[in-house]
Amino acid sequence: MSHTWDPDRYLTYADERGRPFVDLITRIDAHDPTTVVDLGCGPGNLTALLAERWPGAAVSGVDSSPEMIAKAGTTIAGVDFAVGDVRDWVAPDGGVDVLVSNATLQWLPDHLELLPRLVDQVRPGGWFAFQVPGNFDEPSHTIRTELAAQEPYVAHTAGAAVPSSYDAATYLRALQDLGCEVDAWETTYLHVLRGEDPVFTWVSGTGARPTLQALPDGLRLEFEGELKERLRAAYPDDGRGVVLPFRRIFAVARRAEI
Template identity: 70%
Template sequence: MAHRWDPDRYLTYADERGRPFVELVARIGAAEPRTVVDLGCGPGNLTALLADRWPGASVTGLDSSPEMIERARAAGARVAFGVADLREWVSTGSTGDEAASTDEDLVDVLVSNATLQWVPGHLDLLGGLVGRVRPGGWFAFQVPGNFDEPSHTIRRDLAAGSPYAEHTRDVAVPSSHDPAVYLDRLAALGCTVDAWETTYLHVLTGEDPVFAWVSGTGARPTLQALPDDLRADFEEEFKRRLRAAYPQHHYGVVLPFRRIFVVARTPE
C-alpha cells in the first residue's frame, strides 16, 4: 500500500529537521538565480527560506504527497507549489545523463532535502538531476545517513518478525550512501563537488520522543502497512525498545542523527 505523509506529525520537530536544510543552502554560491526548485519540498516551510534567500527568483516547491502540498499552499508563501514525482520530473525534458532539450526545462538552483533516500536506485538518477540544471548552476541535496542506528534497526527487526512480516515486507524503506560515493559520481559528471557529513545530537523532550520522531518519517510506511489489530502492539513494543536504546536524561533524550550533504556546481 502507498503510505501517506502527515504534515502535522512531520513538523513536530520542525526546528531540528530544518537545521540541515539551512546549513545545506548556506553552501550554495548562487548570487542571482532566475529559477529555483525544491524537489521534495514537504510542507513548504523550508521552501519559503529559498524565496527569502533569492527574492528575485521564481521559486517552485514540488512533492509527491498531495497532503504535503496542500499544507504548503495553505501557508501562503511566495512560492509556487505542485504535486510531482521526482523520477518523472527528472525525465521531463531530459534523458539519462544528457542535458534537458530546451532552456525552459533547466533551473539555476536545484535543492532536494531529505528526499532522495526514499527513491530506490537514486544514485543512478544523479545524472538526470544534473541534466536539469543550467551549466554553471547548483545542485544541492541532503540525505540521512543513520540507517544503522537503533531508531531504524529496531523497526526493521521488529517488522521482520511474526505476525508483522507478512504486512511489512514490501513497505518503502529509506537508504543512502556515504558522501564519498556521491562525490565520486557527481565528479564523474563534471561537477565541482563539496560533500560532507554531520552528526547532530538532538535533545528531545516529551513522551517517547524518538518514536514521535521516527513515526513521522522513516517508520511511517511500516506503521501504516499494519492492520489496526496489530499496530497497537507493534507500537508499544517499538516504544519499549526505543526507550531502552535512547535513555532518558534529566535534560531529555539524545538522538544522534548523521546526515550527508552534497553541493555540486554543474560544468559550464
C-alpha cells in the same frame, strides 16, 4: 506498497529537521538565480527559506505527497507548489539555476542512478544540492527493521518502503563523474528531544511511517507499543532530554559551464 504523509506529525520537530537544510543552502554560492526548485519540498516550511535567500527568483516546490502540497499551499505565500514525482520531474524552460532536494532521495532505491538526470535539469553553471540521512545503522532504524521482520508483523510489512543512502565519498565521485565541481561532507547532529516517547514521535513521522501504515489497526497498536518500549531502552531520558544522534550526508554540486 503506497503510504501517505502527515504534515503536522512531520513538523513536530521542525527546527531539528530544518537545521540540515539551512546548512545545505548556506554552501550554495548562487548569485541572483532566476529559477529555484525545491524537489521533495514536504510541507513547504523550508522552501520559504529559498524565497528569502533569493527574493528575485521564481521559487517552486514539488512533492509526491498531495497531503504535503496541500499543507504548503495554505501556509507559504509567493511560492508555487505542485504534486510531482522526483523520478520523472522535468525542469521548466530548459533548466533551473538552483535545484535543492532535502531528505528525499533516500526514499528512492535507485537514486544514485537518478543523479545524471537531475543534474541535466540544471542549467550550465547552476547548482544542485541535496541532503540525505545517513543514520540507518542507528537503533532508531534497526529496531524497527528487526521488529518488522518478526511474526505476526512480517506478513504485512515485507513490502513497506525503507529508506537508504550512500556515504559522502560515493556521492562526491558520482557527481564529479558528471563533470560537476563538488563539495560533499557529513555532520552528526545531537538532537535533544523532550516529551513522551520522543524518538517514536520522530520516526513515526518519517522513516517508520510506511511500516506503521502497512499494518492493520489492531496489529499496528501492538507494534507501536513494542517499538516504543525498545526505543525507550535504546534512548533513555536522564531528566535532561533524550539525545538522538542523527548523521546527515550533504552534497553541493555546480554544473560545469559550457
